[in-house]
Amino acid sequence: MSSILIKLKFIIIGLTCIREISAITMEQFEQSLDMMRNGCAPKFKVNLEQLDALRNGYFDETIGSEIRCYAKCVAQLAGTLTKKGDFSIPKATAQVPIILPPEIQETAKAALNSCKDIQKNYKESCDRVFYVSKCVRDFAPEVFKFP
Numbered sequence: 001m002s003s004i005l006i007k008l009k010f011i012i013i014g015l016t017c018i019r020e021i022s023a024i025t026m027e028q029f030e031q032s033l034d035m036m037r038n039g040c041a042p043k044f045k046v047n048l049e050q051l052d053a054l055r056n057g058y059f060d061e062t063i064g065s066e067i068r069c070y071a072k073c074v075a076q077l078a079g080t081l082t083k084k085g086d087f088s089i090p091k092a093t094a095q096v097p098i099i100l101p102p103e104i105q106e107t108a109k110a111a112l113n114s115c116k117d118i119q120k121n122y123k124e125s126c127d128r129v130f131y132v133s134k135c136v137r138d139f140a141p142e143v144f145k146f147p
Contacts, residue, residue, distance in 0.1 A: 026101045029145070036147035040073035057144050059134040068130035074147050075129045085125040087132045089116045104143045111139035 024032075033055070041051060044066045053060060054067065075081050078099060080092040089112050096108050115135035119128035137144040 023097075023102045024099065026103070029099070029101050032099065033145060033147040036074050036077050039077055040070050040147070043073060044070045046070050051147075054146050057137045057141050057146070059130065059137065065124075065126055068124075068126040071133050071146075072126045072129040075133075081129070087119055087129045089113070107140045107143050108136070111136040114139050 118135045
């Protein structure tokens, strides 16, 4: 496991432990997005322009599976996948207070709830994660952020 992934896991564990003490700030959240990007991007044939487009909420469905599996990698780092590799709405909802700043938590929970059934339309796990993420973005594009 790369050192970036190990560091990211420690950060998430640390945030879990201190969540009672203080909430994550938007700046800390954005730093964690960069760490997730750095942990997942080298594993896939995606370029910086594609990653930046995704970060800005543009989910290009024509690019292919690499960007979709990148989204799955990010979800895995965030601790929101089941053992089968499916996106878990309950796990994602449980992570909201840990990895998101307070100002976007309620919107994120509502978006996840709204998108809970979208993955049933897709066979491949990379597609399921990608399209749940796209649905969350479509629900609240003004607050959506992706690594």
